[in-house]
Amino acid sequence: MSLAxxxxxxxxxxxxxxxxxxxxxxxxxxxxxxxxxTILDEGDIAHRAxxxxxxxxxxxxxxxxxxDYARWSLASARxxxxxxxxxxxxTDTALSYEQRGGxxxxxxxDDLDTRCNDLRRLHNRGQDCxxxxxxxxxxxxxxLPAIGPDVVGGTFCPHDxxxxxxxxxxxxxxxAASLGAIYRPNATVEAIDRLPDGFSITGATGEIRAGxxxxxxxxxxxxxxxxVGIHAPVRPQRGQIxxxxxxxxxxxxxxxxxxxxxxxxxxxxxxxEEVGFDNGxxxxxxxxxxxxxxxxxxxxxQAQVVRSWGALRVMTPDGYPIYERSVTHxxxxxxxxxxxxxxxxxxxxxxxxxxxxxDWLPDLTPFAAGRxxxxxxxx
Amino acid sequence: MTRxxxxxxxxxPAGLRASVEAAAVGLSVMLVDEGREPGGQVYRGSESGxxxxxxxxxxxxxxxxxxxxxxxxxxxxxxxGATVIQIEREADGSFCVSVxxxxxxxxxxxxxxxxxxxxxxxxxFPIDGWTLPGVMTAGAAQTMLKADGVxxxxxxxxxxxxxxxxxxxxxxxALGVAIDTLLDxxxxxxxxxxxxxxxxxxxxxxxxxxxxxxxxxxxATRIIRGVExxxxxxxxxxxxxxxxxxxxxxxIPAHVLLLHHGVVPQINLTWSTGAQHRWNAAxxxxxxxxxxxxxxxxxxxxxxxxSGGIGGAQAAEAEGALxxxxxxxxxxxxxxxxxxxxxxxxxxxxxxxxxxxxxxxLYAPRQSHLSPPDDVIVCRCEEVTAGDIRKAVRRGAMGPNxxxxxxxxxxxxxxxxxxxxxxxxxxAEETGLSPGDIGHMRLRAPVKPVTVAQIASLSxxxxxRTTESPxxxxxxx
Amino acid sequence: MFRRLVEPAGHVTVTIDGxxxxxxxxxxxxxxxxxxxxxGLRRSARLGRERGPFCGMGVCFDxxxxxxxxxxxxxxxVRVRDGMAVQTGTRLPALADTVPE
Numbered sequence: 001m002s003l004a005x006x007x008x009x010x011x012x013x014x015x016x017x018x019x020x021x022x023x024x025x026x027x028x029x030x031x032x033x034x035x036x037x038t039i040l041d042e043g044d045i046a047h048r049a050x051x052x053x054x055x056x057x058x059x060x061x062x063x064x065x066x067x068d069y070a071r072w073s074l075a076s077a078r079x080x081x082x083x084x085x086x087x088x089x090x091t092d093t094a095l096s097y098e099q100r101g102g103x104x105x106x107x108x109x110d111d112l113d114t115r116c117n118d119l120r121r122l123h124n125r126g127q128d129c130x131x132x133x134x135x136x137x138x139x140x141x142x143x144l145p146a147i148g149p150d151v152v153g154g155t156f157c158p159h160d161x162x163x164x165x166x167x168x169x170x171x172x173x174x175x176a177a178s179l180g181a182i183y184r185p186n187a188t189v190e191a192i193d194r195l196p197d198g199f200s201i202t203g204a205t206g207e208i209r210a211g212x213x214x215x216x217x218x219x220x221x222x223x224x225x226x227x228v229g230i231h232a233p234v235r236p237q238r239g240q241i242x243x244x245x246x247x248x249x250x251x252x253x254x255x256x257x258x259x260x261x262x263x264x265x266x267x268x269x270x271x272x273e274e275v276g277f278d279n280g281x282x283x284x285x286x287x288x289x290x291x292x293x294x295x296x297x298x299x300x301x302q303a304q305v306v307r308s309w310g311a312l313r314v315m316t317p318d319g320y321p322i323y324e325r326s327v328t329h330x331x332x333x334x335x336x337x338x339x340x341x342x343x344x345x346x347x348x349x350x351x352x353x354x355x356x357x358x359d360w361l362p363d364l365t366p367f368a369a370g371r372x373x374x375x376x377x378x379x
Numbered sequence: 380m381t382r383x384x385x386x387x388x389x390x391x392p393a394g395l396r397a398s399v400e401a402a403a404v405g406l407s408v409m410l411v412d413e414g415r416e417p418g419g420q421v422y423r424g425s426e427s428g429x430x431x432x433x434x435x436x437x438x439x440x441x442x443x444x445x446x447x448x449x450x451x452x453x454x455x456x457x458x459x460g461a462t463v464i465q466i467e468r469e470a471d472g473s474f475c476v477s478v479x480x481x482x483x484x485x486x487x488x489x490x491x492x493x494x495x496x497x498x499x500x501x502x503x504f505p506i507d508g509w510t511l512p513g514v515m516t517a518g519a520a521q522t523m524l525k526a527d528g529v530x531x532x533x534x535x536x537x538x539x540x541x542x543x544x545x546x547x548x549x550x551x552x553a554l555g556v557a558i559d560t561l562l563d564x565x566x567x568x569x570x571x572x573x574x575x576x577x578x579x580x581x582x583x584x585x586x587x588x589x590x591x592x593x594x595x596x597x598x599a600t601r602i603i604r605g606v607e608x609x610x611x612x613x614x615x616x617x618x619x620x621x622x623x624x625x626x627x628x629x630x631i632p633a634h635v636l637l638l639h640h641g642v643v644p645q646i647n648l649t650w651s652t653g654a655q656h657r658w659n660a661a662x663x664x665x666x667x668x669x670x671x672x673x674x675x676x677x678x679x680x681x682x683x684x685x686s687g688g689i690g691g692a693q694a695a696e697a698e699g700a701l702x703x704x705x706x707x708x709x710x711x712x713x714x715x716x717x718x719x720x721x722x723x724x725x726x727x728x729x730x731x732x733x734x735x736x737x738x739x740x741l742y743a744p745r746q747s748h749l750s751p752p753d754d755v756i757v758c759r760c761e762e763v764t765a766g767d768i769r770k771a772v773r774r775g776a777m778g779p780n781x782x783x784x785x786x787x788x789x790x791x792x793x794x795x796x797x798x799x800x801x802x803x804x805x806x807a808e809e810t811g812l813s814p815g816d817i818g819h820m821r822l823r824a825p826v827k828p829v830t831v832a833q834i835a836s837l838s839x840x841x842x843x844r845t846t847e848s849p850x851x852x853x854x855x856x
Numbered sequence: 857m858f859r860r861l862v863e864p865a866g867h868v869t870v871t872i873d874g875x876x877x878x879x880x881x882x883x884x885x886x887x888x889x890x891x892x893x894x895x896g897l898r899r900s901a902r903l904g905r906e907r908g909p910f911c912g913m914g915v916c917f918d919x920x921x922x923x924x925x926x927x928x929x930x931x932x933x934v935r936v937r938d939g940m941a942v943q944t945g946t947r948l949p950a951l952a953d954t955v956p957e
Contacts, residue, residue, distance in 0.1 A: 019775075044778020044818070051784045170785045173774055183775040245792055245828065245928055246901040248950035264901065264948050268831070281824055283465055283477045283487065287838035290831045299951040301483060301832035304928055305825055306792045413914055413933060420913050427882065429862040482926070500915045510918075512895035512908030513857065519912025519932075527880065527887040528862030554861060615906045616895045634857050645915070759910075760917060762902045791901075792917035792928075828917070 010198050012038040012182070014355070015210035017189050017201070017224060020050035021165075021340040022347060023216035024172035028087075029352025030214075031179035038208060039176065040187040040201065047219050047236070047279065050340065052311025054241065054269055055165035055261070056254060057342050059130045060102060060157035064118050067125045068366035069320045072346065074130050077159045079345035084163065090178055093171040095163050096262035102160025102254045105140065105151045105296050112153045119155060132157045146250050148298040162254040164262055165341055172344075184208075189217075192227040194329055199228075214355055215334040218314045219277075221322075222378060229328030230369050234336055235378040236277055236312035240285050241269030242293075244303040251297075258293055258300075266303060268293045272313075279310040313338040317375050323351060324369040325360055334369065382489045383407045385706055386476050388463050388648060389496035391419020392443070392692045393684025395450040396699035397494050400720075402453040404707050409488055410450075410457040411478055413827075417447040417457070419498055420522065421692045429528025436525065436550055439692065446696065458486075464834070465824030466493060466652045472678060477824075483832030492679045492706045495652070496699060497645045499685035502664070502744070503797050504539050504640035505751045507610035510759055513617025517547045517639035530556045533634035536620045537600075538562040538609045541641035541742045542585075548600050560631060562606040562622050566745045576737035583734025584693075607747070611636050640744050644686045647794060650822035653677050658815030661739050662689060663749070664800070665819050671725075672705025673698055681705055689739075690732050697728035749804040757805070758798035760791020765805055772809040779803055779820035789820050792828045858890045868938035873945070879936050886912065886919045886931035889942070897921050897931060899947035922946055 012035075016027040019041030031037045042048075059077045063070030077099070084097040106112035112134070119132045133156045140147050140154050177183060189203040198211040215224045218234075225232035246264030254260075257270040271285050286308055294301045314336055316322055321337035333355050337343055354360055385401055387394045390412035401408045418425040422443025430436050431444060450457075464477040464485065476488045501518045508514065517537060523529045530551065535558055537544055544561065551558055573580075580586055608623040612630065621630045643664040650656055654675040655668045666688040673681040683702040684695030704721045707713070751757070753766030763786045771785035779802050782788060788802050789795035795802075803814045810817070825834070864880030871877070872892060879888040886909040889897060896906035898920050909919040912932050919931040921942050927949030931942075 041775075044776075044780045048784075051780070166784050166787065170771075173785075177774065185775050185777045185781075242831070242834065244831065246948050248948040250950070280467075281465070283467060283475065283824075283834075283837045286824075286834050287836070290835035291838060294831060294835055301830065301835070302926060302951050303831050304792065304828040305831055305834055306794065306828045307790060307823065308825060309823055415935060500913065501911065510900070510905060510907060510910075512897075512906050515909060516911050519909060522912040522932075523858070523884070523887050523890075524861075527883050528860060528864075529858050529887050529891065530861055532857060532859040556861075616908070759907075760901070762900055762905075792920075793915060796915045797911075827914075 010209040010211050012036040012208065012210050014212045014214060015040060015199070015201055015208060016214045016216055018216035018218060018220065019183065019185070020048060020216070020218055021169055021172060021344055022218070022335055022337065024169070024176055025340070025344040025347035026214055026216055026335060026352050026355065027181050028172055028176045028179065029348035030356050031176055031181045033353065033356045035356055037176065037181040038210065039181060039183045040189055040203065040208070041183065041185050042188050043186040047277070047312050049218055049311055049314060050169050051166070052241065052309055053165050053341060054267060055162050055259065055341060056102070056256070057097070057099065057161040057163055058102060058256065058339070059159045059342070060104060060132065060155065060256065061115070061119065064122050066320055067122070067129065070122055070129055072363070073339070073342055074159060076343045076346040077161070079349060080161065083345035083348055087168070087171050087175050091171045091174040093167055093174065095168055095171060097161065097163040099159070099161030100253055101156055101158040102162070102256065103140070103143065103154050103156050104256045105147065105154040107150050107152065107295060109152055115155055130157055130159050143253055144251065146297050146299055148295055150295045160254065162259050163341060168341065168344070189224060192224070192332070198331060212331040212333070212355065215332070216336070218336065219312060221334055221336045225334055225369070228326045228332035228334070230324050230326050230332070230334045231372060231377070232322050232324070232334055232336055232369055233372050233375045233377050234314050234316055237315040238271065238273040238275050238279060238310045238312055239269055240271045240281050240289060240310045241267055241308065242286060242289060242305045243267050243307045244300070245306050247303060250299070255296070258296060266300065268300070277312065279312050281308050281310050317372055321367050322369045323364040323367040382473060382491065383409055384490065384710055385492045385494065386411065386474065386488055386490040387494045387496060389419060389498055389684070389686070390414060390417045390457065390459070391421055391496060391498045391684060391695060392446060393496035393498070393695040393699035393702070394419065394494070395446050396696040397496060397683055397703045398455040399449050399453045400700045400703035401706060402455050404703070406707065406710070408455045409490070410455055411461050411463055411476070412457070412459055413462055415459050417450050418443050420518070422447065423522055424526040428526045430525065435554065440525070442692070462827045462829060463648060464826060464829050464837070466648065468653070468677060468679070474679060477837050479829040479833040483830060483836060485829070485833045485836045487837060491710055492681065494673070494681045494683055494699070494702045494706065495649050495686055496682070496684045496695070497648050497686040499642040499689055500645050500796060502640040502643045503801055504638040504748065505755050505757050505765070505801050506638070507755050508613065508617070509611055509638065510756055511611050511613045511617045512615070513613065513634060514611045514636045514638065517544050517637045520637045521547050521550070524550065530554065531635040534559045534632050535635040535637065536560045536562065536631065536633045537637045537639070538564060538606070538620070538622070539639040540565040540744055541639050542738055543642065544639040547637070552598065552600065558600045559633070561600050561602045562609055563602060563604045564606045564609065564745060564748060565742055567605055569741050569743055572743070573737050573740035576740055580734040580737035585734040585738060607745070640748070641742055642685065642689055643800065644688060645796070646686065646819070647796065647822045648826045649675070649682055649686060650819065651824050651826055652680055654680055654682070656819070658813065659688065660815070661736065663743065671701065672708070673702035674705050679709065690735060694728055694731035697724045697731060700724040701728065749801065750808045751801070757801045758786070758788035758791065760793050760797070761787040763788040763798070765801070768802055768805045769809055772806055777806070777810060778817055779806060782806060783820050794827070795820055795822065857893070857895060858887070860891065868936055870936050870940040870942060872942045881936070883936050884932060885921070885923070885934040885936050885942065888936050889921070889931060889944070894944055897944045899945065901948060904947055920946070922949065925952065927951065
């Protein structure tokens with residue numbers, strides 16, 4: 001069954017492989033340019049960083065050693081208000097996006113000094129790098145009245161914000177669908193083959209033919225990339241997250257590791273563990289996360305944790321994204337990153353535009369996959 | 380750091396009997412339970428409840444006091460008022476059990492084996508208005524009776540299907556408590572589907588007990604069979620119940636509505652520990668996969684009692700004993716089951732399970748009650764309706780985890796205990812897939828909500844094993 | 857809505873929303889609240905609707921009340937103690953920095 005308009009013998013203009021926030025942002029952006037898009041996704045059980053992420057739209061501290069990435073993150077954060085308004089209007093969904101700035105709390109002077117030195121070094125690399133402000137304990141208390149006495153200070157970055165990540169995920173599905181994009185779940189891809197005017201993509205639900213193919217399959221890109229001649233050695237990096245019951249609003253700003261959602265629940269998280277594909281939780285790691293949260297906000301001690309999970313970040317060897325177009329398979333693209341929420345705005349606009357038009361602009365050249373040519377595939 | 384042979388979770392009949400038998404053969408055992416004393420739900424209040432030491436709630440209930448006494452005599456250390464947060468299997472094959480014990484305290488207990496005996500819960504019966512105060516489950520009402528000697532006052536309606544509904548009606552009848560109406564919602568074809576199981580039923584203890592029950596309940600109560608729909612009416616609390624049978628719709632005043640839809644295993648703990656589960660189409664529930672001794676595919680994890688599949692209190696007790704022998708065999712490396720005591724428990728289990736298939740068929744809920752109309756709230760915590768779930772499925776969410784991400788169903792404090800099965804039923808209806816192929820939404824730690832302070836204290840708790848706890852109490856005088 | 861069939865051996869005093877109530881010693885808190893005439897114990901988090909005891913065995917999380925300053929505790933799993941202070945009607949708990957033990 002072909003669900004999309006027939007064009008040059010293909011089922012669709014572009015097939016996006018991956019139905020997470022990255023794939024959906026691209027699919028939405030591509031559909032907005034008038035292309036017929038089909039999204040091929042896995043089923044109910046999949047690694048799905050999009051179901052486990054923290055919901056920050058964040059630039060503070062990003063790209064300390066990579067000004068291109070710092071600029072790219074900031075560009076997306078600046079585009080986010082427009083992106084959010086557009087998605088909300090298209091889907092009648094409140095994303096609860098807020099960009100009032102975000103904070104990092106320090107429990108020692110050394111940590112605060114290091115953080116400030118890093119941010120200053122980045123800031124001094126030129127315009128278009130994120131502003132920040134150093135706050136002492138009193139400054140933190142003014143912004144965060146619930147902060148605990150162990151916090152010696154912190155940093156504030158006005159570009160940071162947060163969003164209801166699950167509603168974003170849901171709304172991106174709806175927004176892409178509203179522009180005619182077809183969503184196919186349970187469609188794990190097994191092979192991608194070149195055709196004279198596009199690609200044949202075969203998998204769990206049969207074959208579809210597409211003019212272009214975009215790999216946005218998260219950790220699956222390591223397996224899929226070579227099918228179109230792109231080496232993308234991504235690996236999982238686990239982060240564990242605790243979520244509390246819904247509480248009365250007490251937190252006006254998100255912190256890098258603690259935020260209160262619009263619904264009232266507090267998310268606490270951010271471990272970084274190299275444990276392969278194990279997305280479970282460990283009591284000792286959760287204990288450390290919980291203890292740290294109590295030092296920052298003592299009132300959290302009595303909050304009840306209703307859920308916890310481990311989610312797998314999609315990490316490249318240097319931690320920065322890959323944006324690549326295939327040389328061997330023209331018309332095939334690969335996009336991968338661990339900050340799919342922050343970068344959603346530029347994915348839906350710039351990157352989708354470049355893939356749609358085929359004009360690869362210099363913004364993306366620092367993120368080419370070639371930098372990992374010497375890195376073996378994981379596993 | 381001390382390591383125990385065995386941690387048992389749950390102090391109902393399975394957990395208590397497992398404790399007694401494991402202690403008798405010399406294993407070092409700790410029992411953990413949320414309640415304040417032995418008994419679990421079925422024997423709740425056996426030590427200190429309103430009917431402790433009496434036969435007023437029947438001889439089955441009185442058996443709980445005997446078992447509780449045997450447990451107290453066994454010397455097994457118990458953590459009451461304690462909540463298991465997580466069970467992890469370590470690289471060396473042992474278990475690390477995190478337990479919340481006090482206001483901001485938790486302990487980490489290490490053991491070579493675990494018996495999960497977390498029992499059953501009532502199957503959700505989502506109807507219009509079931510979140511109103513005054514609407515409760517039949518099990519809740521029975522617990523109030525057992526623990527506190529308290530019964531409904533004013534017009535009371537029972538609705539649903541399952542033996543417990545009639546047992547409660549009979550217990551109320553025997554105590555002189557009037558029930559206005561019992562709305563039986565079992566599907567009309569159930570008798571026919573139950574017929575092949577009649578021979579097994581006739582040799583069961585339920586045959587005698589069941590007929591007696593029904594007689595008592597019938598005598599005292601107006602019973603309306605074949606009820607197709609029930610809704611609870613009220614503004615801030617229940618004031619009436621509306622029911623429909625064929626073309627007839629009636630509204631009757633009610634201060635208390637007691638719902639029941641059968642019982643299903645509590646699987647949050649076993650699922651989160653990684654054991655394989657499968658769909659039981661006859662019982663309409665997910666059950667862990669286990670062998671005759673309760674052994675699962677997670678080495679060292681055993682499951683006994685209703686949390687492995689509904690068999691009732693007597694079967695649970697037998698399974699508790701068998702699981703204890705299974706653990707012993709695993710730890711001591713002995714083979715075979717030539718132990719005559721084990722053989723006797725095996726026989727008791729077989730006898731106890733007779734007649735279950737008949738009851739499962741006779742009291743099966745209607746499909747339309749498993750997958751309610753769009754307006755009905757399915758997830759009570761996040762207030763997600765059946766319509767919200769259907770919309771998510773139509774948007775491409777093919778399973779419960781994606782539905783959860785789209786709708787928040789299952790994300791609240793009950794951790795999908797109240798909405799999990801209904802969510803699966805709705806997805807099954809929408810997609811035409813079987814619940815077994817769809818699966819349950821993933822269940823993770825914490826198995827029950829615990830405070831951030833309790834989780835934080837796990838790091839220190841890990842350094843020492845606390846053997847004394849303020850909650851390890853003897854029965855109150 | 858509910859009544860006692862068995863007269864309790866003793867009584868204790870608990871405070872519910874600031875008012876003292878004499879309740880049966882050792883009784884389940886949710887039962888004591890129902891007997892004291894409190895049908896709704898809290899408001900639901902999202903829509904703010906009245907909720908009361910439902911499952912009676914600790915699985916539904918609808919009988920949540922504040923007990924001695926600790927918010928959202930399950931009344932069906934707790935027994936009354938003399939001097940216990942209970943607050944009903946909470947929708948989203950506001951946490952205090954310290955909670956008395």
